[in-house]
Amino acid sequence: MLRCGLLDEPQKGGTVPVDITPAVPEPETIVAPPRGLRSDRIHSQVLEATAALLREGGYSAATMDAIAQRAGVSKVTLYKHWPSRTAVAAKAFGLMMADALPQPNTGTSAGDLTEQVLHVSEFYASDLGGVFAQLIAACVEDPAGAAYFGEFFLAGRRAAVAELWARAVERGDARPGVDVNDVIDTLFGALLFRLLIGHQPLSAEAAASLADVALRGTLLPTAKG
Amino acid sequence: MLRCGLLDEPQKGGTVPVDITPAVPEPETIVAPPRGLRSDRIHSQVLEATAALLREGGYSAATMDAIAQRAGVSKVTLYKHWPSRTAVAAKAFGLMMADALPQPNTGTSAGDLTEQVLHVSEFYASDLGGVFAQLIAACVEDPAGAAYFGEFFLAGRRAAVAELWARAVERGDARPGVDVNDVIDTLFGALLFRLLIGHQPLSAEAAASLADVALRGTLLPTAKG
Amino acid sequence: MLRCGLLDEPQKGGTVPVDITPAVPEPETIVAPPRGLRSDRIHSQVLEATAALLREGGYSAATMDAIAQRAGVSKVTLYKHWPSRTAVAAKAFGLMMADALPQPNTGTSAGDLTEQVLHVSEFYASDLGGVFAQLIAACVEDPAGAAYFGEFFLAGRRAAVAELWARAVERGDARPGVDVNDVIDTLFGALLFRLLIGHQPLSAEAAASLADVALRGTLLPTAKG
């Protein structure tokens, strides 16, 4: 009825040898926006305006009317470039977050992955983490938006973690036979759970504790720092 | 900005020795509905109507107008008993699901927990799993509803898992020092991730694989079946 | 495809003995607005606001948004009371014009009818005559609005002329066998023609000339002043 189908990452080349291909077929929901010089200008104006609105007032402030006005663009145009409000917001959020999280490099597999979990936990606990939760929520009812969120935000995040995992595999720290997607979902699913439900804190200690549990299940005992 | 605070379970009795008390202070959002005979009738009528609507058309069909009409109750009354639409839906969903998942009893700790994961995965993949996702999403923007969702649905689920964990602790299968909340979130967070994002399947195999990873991190090697 | 069916006058009693019953069956398009104290207040507020807008900027200024805002009423409410923008405007215009044209009383049939034609011609030539034309035009595409225009504006006008005609009949000035509707349409159709097409002036002389032609065809030669 309302399954999402969020992820269809562009898979841009051999940087990531590990397979993170989505198991579900790629939806054709991402609109090909009109081409041309004007289109490019509009595209960036809209995304900047949306990002600003998201920062200032969260998803609920990023109304189509508000975006249109702030970007100096008409609503009709918005709907010609994106299939829904969620899609605009998702793409804007993705670009805004593009290089927010630095790739950790501690020298050890456990260290890298733990630090990544800490970064994400911190992000979730921030204001933008709230926006992230709102977007996840919005995507539940809007598969079209979900495709954008997968493409422009989630794919990048997953690729980053997949790269860390690939390093661990190279180092011989990974427990054999463990799927990278299981690693990612186990490491960050718990954080997402807490972000959405809010039943448990998202503190650094809590994150470290969760990372420890998850890494014990995925790395070899010898890899534990 | 928009953290939820979903869980404030009533913790009714000593069945669960392990601590799953929420770390965040309990919100006072749950309304005390008017008392009296009529109130009881209204309460159950509304919840049944809402449950039926949720089953038939998901959260989006459970409009306040629709609920009011189906229950033969006025909207004003609805708002006297519950703070918001989400709250009604959450409570109705909780009661509807009250005894949907049987408590597994395989004889081993790993078996019990794995089976629980399989059950939940199956539930997520069902139509009602979609409704669950919608409710999670709705709660992101409505803390009041979130309180109801925590109280009437999540608390029960977590308590059930906590009991399985307590058994594992008694059996000496649990890795010492592991927090029960970390266990729960790690075991089910990954499933929730997949439910919401839909990037990976929710099949039995996938669930078993995730359970395996998570249990390796929480149970002692000696407990692995 | 787009015939109107404008007129369904209430026919309020024996004042007018002559038959001006519409030949087309009465449409059921006029909405029964919600009842109650609030409704009454809203009704009058809306109609006053609309009348003001019509006076100030014609039909094109009487937007639903503008009306809603000026009347301090929500658009949804407007659509609960009236089926369309045209309907609101038509009713407001009707009430606004209710007693704009005095009933002539010159002592002779020809005098009365001629004076009426002059009045109407003058009205057509005024700003409000323009609004009248706009309403006629709007009703062409909106049968629901047409019903309101018939009920709240045209019916009254026709009844007024019908009364003059009835007097002429009593006086023995009317050519026998002439239908009152033919009289009305012949007397005023030419004016309407000129209002809409604008090919010929709506001056007093022109109106007198038209009235003369039409009355020669409807009154007996003996009645001509």
Added chain:
Amino acid sequence: MLRCGLLDEPQKGGTVPVDITPAVPEPETIVAPPRGLRSDRIHSQVLEATAALLREGGYSAATMDAIAQRAGVSKVTLYKHWPSRTAVAAKAFGLMMADALPQPNTGTSAGDLTEQVLHVSEFYASDLGGVFAQLIAACVEDPAGAAYFGEFFLAGRRAAVAELWARAVERGDARPGVDVNDVIDTLFGALLFRLLIGHQPLSAEAAASLADVALRGTLLPTAKG
């Protein structure tokens, strides 16, 4: 505020001795379309496409986009040849109707004029009569279009009737001193009234009755068949 000024017929030649020159000054609204071979092809393509659309779905189907697409012409080009949508539609309608009504020739003045009224009444009652009403309505808000409607449709109609009237004058059937414009407007205004308002039928009997009334006012008693 919104008077139209529809009629500015080119008056091309002595065929009509009677004066039907408009009393209002001729507006300069009719665009001189670009000249050249391509222009001619475009012109006819557009007008044919528009006529087809008008026939199929009335004025509301004759969108500028629809016309442009059907004619294989760009919208910019449309606006280079005509000042507005109404103008295109009006011209297309005029050409489409060019020889729809045959000129009656019954041998008597009254017969000719009555038959013309019957023809027009029949036309009004047809689907194309509805389109005619829509065009009249559209012209109310668009003087530029009105000019085209006058030039390419109304002028021809009026000239035809004027010719009948000229014949009556030659025959000595016309009441002396009656203006041809008064004749035309009186004869057909009533029909237009009924077309637009729809309060009375447009049947042949009704038309005959109206013609009778009007002709009694314009022809001499001796001319009545």
Added chain:
DNA sequence: AGCTAAGCGAGACGGTACGTCAAGTCTTTCA
């Protein structure tokens, strides 16, 4: 047993946002 006050059904209402439509203008690209 009857009265009073609260609870309640019905549904009108304001508000906010949505997604859509068509007119008319402007820009790019092709012939």
Added chain:
DNA sequence: TGAAAGACTTGACGTACCGTCTCGCTTAGCT
């Protein structure tokens, strides 16, 4: 150079659902 293609702005439309409000009836619970 002029036109096709079509992107864009503008302004309004009609709809959806939330949560509040008002009315008048019903019922509970006290006197």
